[in-house]
Amino acid sequence: MSNFKLVKTAAALALGASVVTSAVATTDASAASKYKIKSGKLVYAKSGKVVKGYVTYKSTVYKNGSKLTGLKGKTYYKAGKKATGTYKGAYYVKGVKKVTTGTYNKAYYVKGVKKVSTGLYASKYYKDGKLATGTYKGAYYVKGLKKVTTGTYNGAYYVAGKKVVSTGLYKDQLYVSGKLNKGYKLYKEDLYKDAVLNKGLVVFEDKLYDGAKQNDKLVIFDGKLYDGVKVNEGIKKFEDKWYNNAELADGTFTIDGKEVAFENGVEVGAKVKSVEAINAQQVKVTFNKAVDKASAEAVSDGASSVVTVGDAKLTNPTLSEDGRTLTLTSNKTSYDAATVVVAPVKTKADANVSTPKYASLLTYKDTVAPTVASTEKVNYTTVKVIFSEPVQTQGSWEYTDKNxxxxxxxxxxxNNKSLELSIDPTLVAVGSTVTFTGVNISDAANNLITPNPVKVDFVIGAKDEVAPTISSITQVGGKKFEITFDKEVTTGTVTVGGVSAKVAPKTENATTDKTFVVTTTSVLNNPQTVAVAGFKNLDGTSMTDYSKVVVFQKDEVAPTAKESKLVTIEGKHYVQLTFDKEVTEGSVNISGTQMKDYVTTTVDAVTVDAKYPKNDTSKKVLLVDLTGKTTLTVEDANYDLTVSSTAVKSDAEVAMASTKVAYTYKKVEAANTEVFVTDDIKVEKTVNPSVLTVTFSKDVDGASATMTSNYKVNGQTVKSVKLTSEKVAELTLNPGQISVTGTYNVAISDVKVKGSTKVMDTVTKPVTEMKENIAPTIKTAVLTSNDFSEGSAEVAAKADISQADTTKVTAGDLTNAKTTDLTTYTVSSDGLKITNDKNGTEITVTGGNATFTQGEVEFTVANATADEKFTVATTAKKDAVTAKSPTITLKASEKLNATVAQDALEVYAGSTKLALATTDAIVINNDTITIKLAKAVTTAELSAGLTVKPTATNNIKDEAGNSLDISASGVQVAR
Incomplete structure (x- = not known):
């Protein structure tokens, strides 16, 4: 069995080999005799049967006798030939499979079918058969997907599918990350607002830009002055205004060594800024520039000759160190609209310039309690307590000792402002703190000190038993030297060469100091014995008597005029000499030449007195008056002069060095410098709360008199100004400028007298009982009724009496009469009763007289006769039926004056004027205006719209006199 299987397998293998060989044969030489084509089929030549399997015959592949279309292995055939094309979802080239779905030879295939080489397929972009990134037909694609046609993608801006900008400019517009810029953006040093170059001024990143570039000049932006890109620093003039940093300059500043005052950016001359009561005993005058001390502190009979406040007596005028604040003591503790006057005061910088006369009103009541402002150590046992204001009582003080x-x-x-408290040093320990307690200290207005009691702490130190010593002696002038101690001391004595000298603390108004100025009567020169004695430290320890030979050197250097020039003061010409040190007054010699019309001549020498300017304290300036010196005052002549003197000397008695002065003499033209002062101006109210008149004593300069900025009412500039004559200005206030009826200040400034070169300083005039000028307005307008009727007449109440002598029966008051039927009354046979026949009521008759009531009317019967009858009926007054009129009700913003012209308002339906009622057409009650129409409003008139308009005779006003604010176009009526 096994052998059989093995043989069969071998046979199968041999057969298979035969089949494979046939299928893949590359030549068909033997097939030409073995096969033939019959009826389109491949058959065996001998048998005529169809050849099974794959056979290549004459370069054509057959399958089961038919030309192969399909796969043989992995090779694609069509009609027996290797083919190019799609088969079962795949694409073949010459029989070889290339792609199913994908890219081949720069084309894209889906299931073997070519869809696109470069272009769109299924809404995707392909290039060379692959999903691509790029622009195609006005659109931009990323990996085949469409992203944008015209617009923003991935931080870039595209137009028709092409990227034109990421961050930068395209068609003069700024794009940031592909989008039009929004807001402010700096690009390449240019500022853009939104997408375009910035226009105008703007602050960006703390820098000011003017348009697209950083600002590089002075400019006003947002009410502030900018210098370049930053706000201005310091004092600077821009156009016609001065600025302090970014804001308009207000106050006093030093510019190039000169004191300059500004108000709202405009340079002003020296003036009084304000006068105020600072407490119950002191008045403070504030100047805008430093003034001369002697001029400001001038007194007459113990009182200030400069400042007056009503009938108060002002004493002890004291000018502050900076020269701008004058404080005075008053015998008044309060003021009620007291008139304040400050006379002209010389300025410190120029004694020839004075502040103008100042006038105002002052109201003050002191309700502020005094306090302890500070303390100063006087010595180891004594402390000085300084109050915040003058006090009238020193109070009661105590302290607790160490036990x-x-x-x-x-x-x-x-001295009202301060006091000194001392302890017994034997009762306290050195280094401890003693607390002084004071009670019942009050100011002049009887305000008790706060807190009350008040406490002052004082740290006890050891007595300074170290005597003061002299640190230095320094010559500071021809007749002056300074002695400086190692600590603060009290004044002692000094002799120089055995002669007593004047000694004073260097600090003005001080009583103790570390440095004292010594002034001798003779010029300091050569070695001199200086003896010093009697100076003590603050704890009373005396210095050791001191004597030393000091080598003084006479100041042999002649005083030199560092400036020489021609000046004009109060219409007169002077040669002004400014020296480098103090000099004496004296006569000077003037000589030299003058040239006129190119001809030079010698000037005859003249001797003229040189004097200090008025109120000069420096002693470094001399004025040489040229009045009457004809040779020195030839008009249009150019002078080259020498000034010399043996009389003008330094304090070391060295004569001045001669000096040159050159000038061109011009005739002094007396300019018109008239100015308006307080008494020249009158301000008056008018019936219109929004109008004031300002009357000047002289004709005004029209340009300055009609500038609204020259008038302020309640601190605000007025709305408009017009002249009604050459002396009268009419001011129209802004609506609501006066919000509450009362007294207001009207400030007038910078108005010129006609023909004058000077503008006036501010004059403030109080105007009493100025009425508020807030115009009433209409809040609502409503058609409240459209009923209409003629109404009915009233019928008077009456009493009908009949069937008797009517003189016997009389009716009383008919006011409350009610209608009743005719009723019969019968007098009894004995004449003692009267019976109401209707209801049987009996009325008693006394002496022939009786009373009864019918219809709430009392009837009186006189001399009733037995069996007499009479009848009575009453008729009440009928209720009047009021005529009805359609009404429009207007609600005003405030109470109105009830008096009003009946033609003050008109009512329109569209453009048609409606008739008003003939009587009481317009009635005002409090804040309500009622308008009655003559007839009912029709539907057509309602549709046209109702409007209430003012007439030329409109006299509707509030109780202050302000006219109703209603526009000519009227107010719409709601329904």
């Missing part, structure tokens, strides 16, 4: 015992303290050196 717990309480000690009263009597203050020393009380």
């Amino acid at each position: 717990g015992n309480v000690h009263s303290v009597t203050p020393a050196n009380f």
Whole structure:
């Protein structure tokens, strides 16, 4: 069996080999005689039977006698030939399978069918048969998928499928990450707003841009001054205004060494800024520039000759160190619209310039309690207590010693503003803190100190028993030297060469100091013995007497005029000499030449006095008056002069060095410098709360008088100004500028007298009882009724009496009469009763007289006769039927004056005017206006729309006199 199987297998293998050989034969030479074609079939030549299996015959592959179309192995045949094409979802080339679904030879196939080489298939983009990234027919594809036609994809902007920009410009527009820019963006140093170059001014990233570029000039933006890209720093002028940093300059500044004052960006001259009561005893005057001390502190009979406030007595005028604040003590504790006047005061910088006269009103009541402002150590046992304002009582003070015992303290050196408190050093420990307690200290307005009691702590130090010593002696002038100690001391004595000298603390108004100025009567020169004695430290320890030979050197250097020029002061010409050190007044000699019309001549020498300017304290400036010096005042002549003197000397008595001065003389033209002051101006109210008149004493310059910025009412610029004459300006206020009826200040400034070169300073005029100028408005307008009737007449109440002597029966008050039927009354036979025949009521008759009531009317019967009858009926007043009129009700924003012209308003339906009622057409009650129409409004008129309009005679006003604010086009009526 096994052998049989083996043989069969061998035979099968031999047969298989034969079949395979036939199938893959590459030549058909033997097949040409073995096979033939019969009826299109491959058959055996001998038997004529169809050949089974695969046979290649004449280069054509047959299967079961038919030309093969299909696969033979992995090779594709069509009609027996190796073919190119699709078969069963695969694509073959010359019989060889190339692709089922995928790319072959730069084409994309699906189940063997070619779909696309380059282009779209199933909405996907292929290039060379592969999913591609790129542009095709105006669209952009990524890995075959369409992403964008025109628009943004992946941070880039595409147009017709092509990327044109990521971040940058396209057609002059800025794109950021493929999108049109929004907001501000800096690109290549240019600023863009949204997608285009920025226009105008804008701050971006803390820098100012002007258009697309960084600003590089002075410019105003958002109300602030910018210098380049940043806000301005310091004082700077732009156009016609001055700025301090970014804002309009207000206040006083030093520019190039010169004090300059500004108000709202405009340079102004020296003036009084304000006058205020700072407490119950002090008034403060504030100047905008430093003023001269002697001028400001001038007094007459102990009172200030510069400042007056009503009838108060102002004493002790004290100018601050910076020269801008003058403080005065007043005998008044409060003011009620007191008139304030500040007389002209010389300025510190130029004694020839004064502040203009100032006037205003002052109202003040002190309700602020004083406090302890600060303390200063006087010495180891004494502390100085300084109050926030003057006080009228020093109070009661005490402290507790180291043993717990309480000690009263009597203050020393009380001067209203301060006092000194001392302890017994034997009762306290060095290094401890003593607390002084004070009570019942009040200011001039009787405000008690807060807190009350008040406490002051004082740290106890050891007594300074180290005597003061001299640190240095320094010559500072021809007759002056300074002595400096190692600590603060009190004044002692100094002699120079045995002669007493003047000694004063270097610090102005001080009583103690570390440095003292010594002034001698003779010029300091050569070695001199300086003796110093009597100076003590603050704890009273005296210095050791001091004596030293000091080598002084006479200042042999002549004073030199560092500036010489021609100046004009109050219409007069002066040669002004400014020296490098203090000099004395004295006569000077002037000589030199003058040239006019190209001819040079010698000027005859003249001697003229040189004097300090008024109120000068520097002693470094001299003025040489040229008045009457004809040779020095030839018009249009050019002068080249020398000024010399032996009389003008330094404090070391060295004569001045001669100096040159050159000038061209011009005739002084007396300019018109008239200015308006307080008494030249009157401000008055008018019947219109929004209009004021300002009357000037002289004709005004029209341009300055009609500038709205020159007038302020309640601190605000007015709406408009017009001149009604050459002296009268009419001010129209802004609506609502006066919100509450009361007294308001009207400030007038910078108005010129006609023909004058100077503008006035601010004058403030109070106007009492100015009425609020908030115009009433219509809040609502409603057709509240459309009923209409003529109404009916009233009938008077009456009483009908009959069947008797009607003079016997009389009716009383008919006011409350009611209608009743005719009723018969019968007098009894004895004449003592009257019976109501209708209801049997009996009425008593006394002496022939009786009373009864019918229809709420009281009837009186006189002299009733027995068996007499009479009848009575009453008729009440009928209720009047009021005529009805259609009404429109307007609600105003505030209460209105009830008096109104009956033609003040008109009612329109569309463009048709409607008739109003003949009587009481317009009635005002509080804030309500009622308009009555003559007839009912029709549907057509309602459809046209109702409007209430004002007429030319509109006199509807609020109680302050403000006219109703209703536009000419009217107000629409709701229904």
